[in-house]
Amino acid sequence: MSILEATRLVKRFGPVTAVNDVSLTVGEGEVVALLGPNGAGKSTTLHMVLGLITPDSGSIVLFGQELARHRVEVLSRINFAASYVDLPGALRVHEVLDAFARMYAVRRPRERVAELVELFELGPLAKRKVMTLSSGQRTRVQLAKALLNRPRLLVLDEPTANLDPDAGDRIRGLLSALARQDGSAMLITSHNMREVERMCDRICFMSHGLIVASGSAKELAGHYGAEDLEEVFLKVARG
Amino acid sequence: MTAATPPSAPQALTLPPLSLAARRMRIMGVVRRDFAALRRSPMRMFEVLFWxxxxxxxxxxxxxxxxxxxxPFVVTFLLGAVLLWQVLQKASNEISIAFLEDIWSRNLLNVQVCPLSSVEYLLGLVLFSLGKVAFAVAVMAGLAFALYGFGVTGLGVGLVPFVGLLLVLGWSLGLVGIAAVLRFGENAQVIAWSLVFVVxxxxxxxxPISVLPAPLRTVAWFLPASHVxxxxxxxxxxxxxPWDRMAWAAALNAVYLAATLxxxxxxxxxxxxxxxxxxxxD
Structure with missing residues (x-):
């Protein structure tokens, strides 16, 4: 069963066509990456899937329900983290997580927050204000927030951009384990090719608002006669 | 990071999203978040009371x-006016500030991808602003009594409609400010701050309204605050x-609130x- 079915999405901002006739599906438990150079339309596509941007045409169906008509039901089963989004800096870590747990109507918010604090090893940070955390620590809080409602679809826009290689590696391992365990699907953008190769079942390359190629890392490398995904990226980005 | 072993059953983790309990919980999530932010920020607490x-x-x-x-009557008129003006001004500004803080802290996207409906989000902002207004006005009323012997309860039963009508008008003005920021971007923040001062x-x-020039008097009677x-x-x-005035102000408020929503x-x-x-x- 498809978790996400985005069909023929088009988004224009004035004269610029950011997304041009993009169709995309994500199956249950599937981890899909959107790759492409800056300005390819990846974030715009993600934001349309999240309901932050209304497409000019096309449809977005999540869990069999149209996003535009069933916003609250659909969003209660999704979550999101991005490197360019922050959390209220004045709040302590446990307060932020508690507030968002309630905004996602989690039944026992304190217990769920405690689980995630343990999972992301946030215990020593729980009483610190978000503004005092390093960017890597904030990313961990963001990802804990993103798992509060145990989303069926996790949308991650460059999730490990602010992490050092060690923390990034551990987060990737954790997210992959969670995806396997809960059957959560993920839709990810990243500029880290190794991250994508390691985590993703399928990769969609975007360029100039279009999906120009899609398949597994191996399939794409074979198709483009490339050694690895990074070489594929360079070939796609440079036309 | 520790191994992933979430214990609770997935189907029981969240409340049915359209249930009343879920709606109440989401609204209280907004209120608790804003309250925590106020509690953790001494400068914000200072600002609530300073002006x-x-x-x-x-x-x-x-x-x-x-x-x-x-x-004659000047003491009660002016001090009563200052207290009621604060109800209007704070109701308007607090709701705008709560929204703007999500922008300033780059948290707006997190809030917008929550399963919060617009009505729930706004109700959360309104409830929190109500608490802040009540706190600020209570402190001011205490000061007015202590320093000038002015008791706000002297307004009698009229205090309830006066405060209620000004709160609703303030929230409407705050909503206009938020709408302006959404429509025109962050540069429109000045509208969110200053709109109430147009009133x-x-x-x-x-x-009294009678001192205004005739054309402005006509405009004034279309403001609920003038009647209050x-x-x-x-x-x-x-x-x-004057209950007839209060009824007219309530009717105007209903129209303005519907229009601003x-x-x-x-x-x-x-x-x-x-x-x-x-x-x-960005």
Whole structure:
């Protein structure tokens, strides 16, 4: 069963066509990456899937329900983290997580927050204000927030951009384990090719608002006669 | 990071999203978040009380001076006006600030991808602003009594409609400010701050509407606040609460609130259509 079915999405901002006739599906438990150079339309596509941007045409169906008509039901089963989004800096870590747990109507918010604090090893940070955390620590809080409602679809826009290689590696391992365990699907953008190769079942390359190629890392490398995904990226980005 | 072993069953983790319990929980999530932010920020707490206190002291000393000049009723008029003006101003500004803080902290996207409906989000902001207004006005009322012997309860039963009508008008103005930011971007923050001050000279807060030039008088009668402040002066002069004025103000409030909700919904649709939500805080 498809978790996400985005069909023929088009988004224009004035004269610029950011997304041009993009169709995309994500199956249950599937981890899909959107790759492409800056300005390819990846974030715009993600934001349309999240309901932050209304497409000019096309449809977005999540869990069999149209996003535009069933916003609250659909969003209660999704979550999101991005490197360019922050959390209220004045709040302590446990307060932020508690507030968002309630905004996602989690039944026992304190217990769920405690689980995630343990999972992301946030215990020593729980009483610190978000503004005092390093960017890597904030990313961990963001990802804990993103798992509060145990989303069926996790949308991650460059999730490990602010992490050092060690923390990034551990987060990737954790997210992959969670995806396997809960059957959560993920839709990810990243500029880290190794991250994508390691985590993703399928990769969609975007360029100039279009999906120009899609398949597994191996399939794409074979198709483009490339050694690895990074070489594929360079070939796609440079036309 | 530790191994992933979430213990609770997935189907039981969240409440049914459209249930009343889920809606109540989401609204309280907004309130708790804003309350925690206020509690953790001494500067914000200071700001809640600083300007109202300065204004109270300023007008308090003006009235003391006017008393020495034997101007009748001035003390009660001006101090009552300052207190009620704070209800209007704070109701308007607090709701705008709560929204703007999501932009300033680059948290707006997190909130917008929550399963919060617009009504739930706004109700959360309104409930929190109600708490802040009540706190600030209670402190000011205590100061007015301690420093100038002015008891706000002197307004009697009229206090309830006066405060209620001003709160609703303040929230409507705050919503217009939020809608302006959604529609025109962060540069429109100045509208969110200053819109309530457009009302100030027209609403006859510190003087009767009769002193305004005729064309402005006509405009003033279409402001719910004008009826409230006229009503306040009537009560303080020993008259009864002018319920006909209160009814007219309530009707105007209902129209303005409906219009501003429609304006907010339209601005949010515009922001989503033009990708503005994604660009806030860039």
């Amino acid at each position: 109202p206190t300065v204004e109270l002291l300023l007008w308090g000393f003006v009235t003391l001076f006017l008393q020495t000049q034997r101007v 100030q000279p027209l609403a006859g807060i510190f003087y 402040f006229e009503g306040m002066r009537t009560v303080m002069a020993g008259g009864a609460v 429609a304006l907010f919904a339209g601005a949010l649709r515009y922001a989503r259509r033009h990708g503005r939500l994604s660009r806030f805080g």
